[in-house]
Amino acid sequence: MLSDSEVAELLSFLTPSTRPDVKGQATEYILGLSGNRDGCRFLHSKPDLIAALFALTSDPSIAIVKDCYHIFINLSADETLHQVLVKDVKVVPVLFKNLLDPEYLFSDQICTILSNLTRHEKTCKILFKVLQEDVGMAQLVQIFCTEGYNKNAKLHYLGPLLSNLTQLPEARNYLMDKDRCVVQRLLPFTQYQSSVVRRGGVIGTLRNCCFDHAHHKWLLSDAVDILPFLLLPLAGPEELTEEENEGLPVDLQYLPEDKKREEDPDIRKMLLETLLLLTATKAGRQMLKEKNVYPIMREFHRWEKDAHVTAACEKLVQVLIGDEPEEGMENLMEVEIPQDVEEKLKEADAKEQEELEKEEEKRKQAEEEAEKKKKSDSEQTDREQESGLIK
Amino acid sequence: MASTVHSDSDDGMDAFMDKFKTQRYKNAFSENDWEEEFNKIPMFMKNAPEEIDPQKYPELACLQSIIHDEDRPPEEQAKSLKDEGNAYFKEKNYQKAVVAYTAGLKKKCADQDLNAVLLTNRAASHFYLGNMRSALNDAAAAKKLKPDHLKALIRGAQCCIELRHFSEAIQWCEDGLKVHPTDKKLRELRAAADKHKRAAERDARKAKAKEKKLHGEKEALLNAIKDRGIKLVQPARAQRSGSDSEDEDERSPAAIAELSLDGLSSQEVTGAQVFVDEQGSLQWPVLFLYPEHQQSDFISAFCENSCFTDHLGVMFEELPPWDADRKYLPQNLQLYFEDEEKETLYRVDPEMSLLKILQHKRYFVKAGTPSFIVLVKGSSYCKQFLSGRKIHGL
Numbered sequence: 061m062l063s064d065s066e067v068a069e070l071l072s073f074l075t076p077s078t079r080p081d082v083k084g085q086a087t088e089y090i091l092g093l094s095g096n097r098d099g100c101r102f103l104h105s106k107p108d109l110i111a112a113l114f115a116l117t118s119d120p121s122i123a124i125v126k127d128c129y130h131i132f133i134n135l136s137a138d139e140t141l142h143q144v145l146v147k148d149v150k151v152v153p154v155l156f157k158n159l160l161d162p163e164y165l166f167s168d169q170i171c172t173i174l175s176n177l178t179r180h181e182k183t184c185k186i187l188f189k190v191l192q193e194d195v196g197m198a199q200l201v202q203i204f205c206t207e208g209y210n211k212n213a214k215l216h217y218l219g220p221l222l223s224n225l226t227q228l229p230e231a232r233n234y235l236m237d238k239d240r241c242v243v244q245r246l247l248p249f250t251q252y253q254s255s256v257v258r259r260g261g262v263i264g265t266l267r268n269c270c271f272d273h274a275h276h277k278w279l280l281s282d283a284v285d286i287l288p289f290l291l292l293p294l295a296g297p298e299e300l301t302e303e304e305n306e307g308l309p310v311d312l313q314y315l316p317e318d319k320k321r322e323e324d325p326d327i328r329k330m331l332l333e334t335l336l337l338l339t340a341t342k343a344g345r346q347m348l349k350e351k352n353v354y355p356i357m358r359e360f361h362r363w364e365k366d367a368h369v370t371a372a373c374e375k376l377v378q379v380l381i382g383d384e385p386e387e388g389m390e391n392l393m394e395v396e397i398p399q400d401v402e403e404k405l406k407e408a409d410a411k412e413q414e415e416l417e418k419e420e421e422k423r424k425q426a427e428e429e430a431e432k433k434k435k436s437d438s439e440q441t442d443r444e445q446e447s448g449l450i451k
Numbered sequence: 452m453a454s455t456v457h458s459d460s461d462d463g464m465d466a467f468m469d470k471f472k473t474q475r476y477k478n479a480f481s482e483n484d485w486e487e488e489f490n491k492i493p494m495f496m497k498n499a500p501e502e503i504d505p506q507k508y509p510e511l512a513c514l515q516s517i518i519h520d521e522d523r524p525p526e527e528q529a530k531s532l533k534d535e536g537n538a539y540f541k542e543k544n545y546q547k548a549v550v551a552y553t554a555g556l557k558k559k560c561a562d563q564d565l566n567a568v569l570l571t572n573r574a575a576s577h578f579y580l581g582n583m584r585s586a587l588n589d590a591a592a593a594k595k596l597k598p599d600h601l602k603a604l605i606r607g608a609q610c611c612i613e614l615r616h617f618s619e620a621i622q623w624c625e626d627g628l629k630v631h632p633t634d635k636k637l638r639e640l641r642a643a644a645d646k647h648k649r650a651a652e653r654d655a656r657k658a659k660a661k662e663k664k665l666h667g668e669k670e671a672l673l674n675a676i677k678d679r680g681i682k683l684v685q686p687a688r689a690q691r692s693g694s695d696s697e698d699e700d701e702r703s704p705a706a707i708a709e710l711s712l713d714g715l716s717s718q719e720v721t722g723a724q725v726f727v728d729e730q731g732s733l734q735w736p737v738l739f740l741y742p743e744h745q746q747s748d749f750i751s752a753f754c755e756n757s758c759f760t761d762h763l764g765v766m767f768e769e770l771p772p773w774d775a776d777r778k779y780l781p782q783n784l785q786l787y788f789e790d791e792e793k794e795t796l797y798r799v800d801p802e803m804s805l806l807k808i809l810q811h812k813r814y815f816v817k818a819g820t821p822s823f824i825v826l827v828k829g830s831s832y833c834k835q836f837l838s839g840r841k842i843h844g845l
Contacts, residue, residue, distance in 0.1 A: 198632060239633045241641060245625075283642055288649075310649050314656040 061102045067109065074112035080121055087116065087127040094134035104141050107148045114149050122165070129169035136176035142183040152177070152190045159203070160195060167210050171217035178224035188228055197225075197234045198242060205245045219249070219261020226268035235265070236275050238283070243269065247289040250331075256324055263330050266290070270337040273393050276344045287338075287347070288312060290331055291356055293322035298359045307352035325366040332372040339379045342390040354380045367419035371412070498542075525560035532558070533569055540576060548576040567597040574606045578613075586610045599630040601637075608640045617648035675727055679755075679806065684815040723751045725819055732756055735805060738822035739766070743832040744773045755806035759786060759823075763801060778827050785833065787824040787842075788814060795841040799823060 062070065072078075073086040090113065093099030103109060117128045132151070135141045145151050155174060158164045178184040191197060203209050204218040225231040235243045249262040266286065269275065279286045288311035295312050297319040305313050322328050335353070338344045357377050364370045385392070397405070480488050489495050493510050505512035521528075532555030539548040552573035556566060574589035587610035593603035604627035611620035624641035631637060676683065723736035734752040741747060748766055763781045770777055786799035790813045799808055808814060809821060826833040 202629070239635075239638075241625075241628050241632075241638050244641070244645075282646065283638075285642075285646075310646075310653045313653050314660045316656065316659070 061098075067106060071108055071112055074109070074116060076116070076119060080124070083116070083119070083121070083124055084127070087113070087124055087131070091127050091131050091134075094131045097138070100135060100138045100141060103135065104138075104144060107144050110135070110144060111149050114151055114154070117154075117166075125166060126169075129166050129173075133169060133172050133176065136173045139180055139183075142177060142180070146177065146183055146186055152187055153194055156190065156195050160199070162210050163212070164210065165212045167213035167215060168217065171213075171215055171221060175217045175221040175224060178221055181227060184224055184228060188225055188231055191225075192234075197231065198240065201235075201242050201245055205249075214255065214258075216255040216258040217261070219255075219258040220264070221261070222246075223261045223264030223268065226265050229272075232269055232272055236269055236272070236278070238278060243279075243286075244284055247284075247286065250289045251293055256327070259322075260324065260327050260330070263327055263334070267330050267334040267337065270334050273337075273340050273344075273391065276338055276341050280338065280344060280347050285309075287351060287353075290334055290338075291353065294328065294331055294360050295319065295356050296321050296359055296363055300355055300359075304352055304355045307350075308356070309351050312356065321360070321363065325369050328364070328366075329369045329372050332369065332376055336372070336376050336379065339376070340391060340393040342384070345379065345384070349380060365423065367416045367423065371416055525558040526562050526565065529555040529558040529560040529562070529565055529569065533565065533572070536569070536572055536576070540572065543579075545576040545580045549573055549580070552576065563596050567593045567600050567603065570596070571600060571603045571606060574603065574610075578606060578610065583610050583613045587614065594626075598626075601627070601631055601634065604631070605634075605636050605640065608637070608644065612640065612644050612647065615647070615651070617644045617651065620644035621648065672725070672727060675733060676725070679733070679810060681809045682815050683819065684817050723749075723820075726752075728754070733806075735809075735816075736820050737805070738820055740822055740824050741773075741779075742824060742836065743826065743830075746771070746773050753805055753821075755809070756804050758804050759799065759801035778830060779825075783828050785826045785828050787826065788822070789824065790815075793841070795843055796824070796837070797843045 070086055070090075073082050078086075090103070090109070093103060113128050113131055117125050117132075119125055119128075132145075136145060151173075155170045159167055159170050159174075161167075164170075174187065178187055191200065200218065200222070204215060204222065209215065222235075226235060243266075246262050246265060249258060250266070252259045252262070266289075270279065278284060288309040291309070291312055295315060297315060297317045300308075322331065335348070339348055354377065357373055357380065361370065361373050361377065364373060384390070385395075490497060491508060493508075493514055496511075500508060500511075503511050503515055532551050536548045536551035536555065539545070539551060552569045555569045556573070560566065570589045570593035574586045574593065577583075577586035577589060587607060590603045590607035590610060593600055594607060597603070604623060608620045608623040608627065611617070611623055621641055621644045624637050624644065627634065627637045628641070725733055725735045728734050733755045735755065737750045737753040739748040739750070750762060750766075753762065760781065763784055767779055767781045767784070770779055784801070786801055787796045788799060788808070788811075789796055793813070795813070797811065797813060805821070809816065814821075826836060
């Protein structure tokens with residue numbers, strides 16, 4: 061890597077008063093460094109460089125600022141750098157401040173950085189504290205939910221940011237504050253077509269929220285009414301009987317013929333996991349049974365091809381059509397599992413995962429083969445046609 | 452009123468006081484109507500009179516003029532008018548409340564808080580009068596003056612809900628919650644508006660699905676008729692060249708709609724219409740005309756596979772009352788249909804099925820109801836009817 065004197069020289073180039081072309085070359089070079097692990101490790105030991113770069117995010121040249129932000133995106137992706145970024149360079153308050161500015165040009169990059177910084181619990185906690193002091197989670201949700209808040213940025217990465225934040229119980233409690241209207245504003249985004257990042261972020265957030273079974277009753281009540289928003293992406297255009305239709309939540313009745321299901325299998329899986337979480341309590345199970353979730357799952361199961369997602373669907377269906385657990389075990393989240401049983405279950409889980417992987421592989425291969433065959437078939441007929449013509 | 456010990460005073464006080472024991476004072480209340488009189492004194496009034504006639508209620512008119520004195524600063528005047536409006540509001544006299552608040556706003560005083568309250572209260576009055584749009588306008592104006600005025604925000608949302616503008620209602624609630632994040636009423640209104648909105652969306656989807664189904668059924672029916680080669684004709688008013696029924700390639704939705712509206716709507720008040728039964732056969736409403744007696748019979752569902760003799764046998768099992776000559780026996784009847792365009796009568800073999808007749812190249816079903824003329828073989832009326840007309844056998 062660079063020697064100490066080289067580093068000092070580099071540092072001197074990273075001042076606002078430096079000639080733009082020299083500055084630009086310096087930032088470009090560091091951008092290259094930040095793109096690989098060794099480079100990051102090197103930068104980790106040079107907080108002065110990082111601080112200087114951060115200061116350059118206020119540089120008048122847009123190209124320079126852009127490079128700087130990209131550097132920070134790369135740095136924030138590496139967990140070993142989090143301490144430096146947050147504690148030494150103190151990037152977070154400035155980032156939040158700029159995020160609030162509706163005219164700021166680099167808000168999308170900020171969202172990505174914040175999202176990266178919140179992936180792991182340790183830094184997430186620090187970030188959340190700053191968030192509450194400077195911005196407030198309510199404002200963050202507000203910005204996220206306001207279409208066109210920033211003309212220059214889509215702010216989709218606030219979705220994963222929220223999702224990461226909700227690994228903390230404090231964040232979940234704030235989001236699910238009964239006296240406010242916060243989580244409700246996220247619900248429509250479960251079907252936000254234009255961005256899989258935003259959609260996935262919101263659904264991840266909702267899934268995390270559902271880990272707190274104390275909130276289930278409220279989440280399923282009219283005050284929030286989370287269920288239709290989880291089911292809609294999984295529901296399809298298939299016609300259900302009049303009877304089945306009338307029992308469904310209002311939003312799922314009489315869906316048009318062109319209704320499409322969620323395209324991303326990981327998101328589909330998350331939705332099913334969220335629904336499964338909601339079946340933990342007896343009240344939750346009852347509600348899901350009453351609201352005719354089963355027919356939706358039945359049609360979904362017919363349609364789904366991915367082995368992992370199908371497995372998640374089957375788990376849910378089992379609970380929906382199965383008998384109620386015996387007394388004392390109604391809340392599935394509170395049931396005590398003895399150590400040896402837990403170990404066996406873990407083993408079984410691991411095995412199941414392996415099998416599913418194999419199944420998926422097989423299926424994908426089969427699909428590819430079918431594609432190849434189709435291609436070669438059509439080539440064949442083309443040749444036949446040609447030969448026919450010649451004759 | 453007894454004289455005190457200090458009766459040194461020589462000012463005639465005692466004498467003055469003694470007078471009261473004997474004399475009545477002017478304008479005293481009488482025993483009979485003192486309650487009425489009491490009610491006329493402004494201080495003791497239970498309700499204000501609708502109109503204040505200075506002759507009957509001089510004191511009240513006086514007070515009024517003090518209250519509405521134009522010399523007072525506009526803020527004070529506006530405030531008094533607000534109070535007046537509030538008093539009327541409490542009595543549920545919403546019309547008068549509106550008048551008072553309007554007068555208060557006219558003062559254009561500089562106190563924007565007061566103006567916002569006047570607007571909000573007027574909005575409430577309009578709300579209870581059922582004037583939702585006026586109420587909404589007032590709430591919006593109040594919101595503009597004071598974006599954090601809670602009552603205006605709530606009222607605005609309520610008006611939108613009454614007007615069934617649910618998305619707008621939700622927007623009002625969200626604007627409100629920005630400033631009052633924990634307000635229960637705003638939260639509840641938002642949830643209610645959201646619920647209504649989604650129900651309305653479902654209703655729209657349901658209606659669309661129903662319409663589609665109906666349309667599909669209509670199309671299937673028209674296809675069934677077309678496939679059999681049966682020609683439909685619209686009643687006289689359609690003057691299109693090459694009537695739609697002959698243009699068998701016209702498959703656009705508009706044409707189908709036209710056909711289904713005009714070609715099949717029966718002119719009969721019974722509202723019977725041709726339909727496809729469970730076995731896939733068409734069942735037609737059919738008219739039998741008896742020109743001799745100006746009578747007719749209506750069969751609401753004549754299966755295309757049945758023949759005429761089947762029906763005639765049943766219809767004339769007992770001879771109808773108008774058949775004075777007792778001659779309309781099933782075996783004596785002759786059936787004809789008329790080709791209007793060529794002014795020709797075609798004789799129908801009653802042993803044939805309805806379908807076969809309808810498929811005749813000169814048969815046009817008019818107004819969705821096939822009709823047939825019934826005459827008695829060899830009768831004088833029959834001879835008369837048929838003379839001078841072109842007739843074809845089948």
